[in-house]
Amino acid sequence: MPIAHIHILEGRDRSQKKKLIEEVTKAISSSLQSERGKIKVLLHEVSEDNWATAGVTKREEKIVD
Template sequence: MPIAQIHILEGRSKEQKRSLIKEVTEAIYRSTGADHDRIRVLLYEIAEENWAAGGVTKAEEKLENR
């Protein structure tokens, strides 16, 4: 049973997340041949204050770029 774990920033619409899940499922199906109902996709939404690069959170970066 293939499992894809994806970490994304919060803020995407339900439709965007639904589309991502469908596309990832199809990619796994095409590359492995696993049955669709056996493929698992786990989305982890991370708050901007908990996502950082170079010591700066995404929330801080947004404030700086205003």
């Protein structure tokens, strides 16, 4: 049973997340020849305060830009 964990920034709407889940499921099913019903996709939404690169959060990046 394949399980995909995907971390994304908060802010996507329900339809965007649904499309992502559908496309990831399709890709896993195709590449691993796995039954779609056995594929799990878990989205982890992360706030801009909890997502950082090189010690700078996404929120701080927006302030600097």
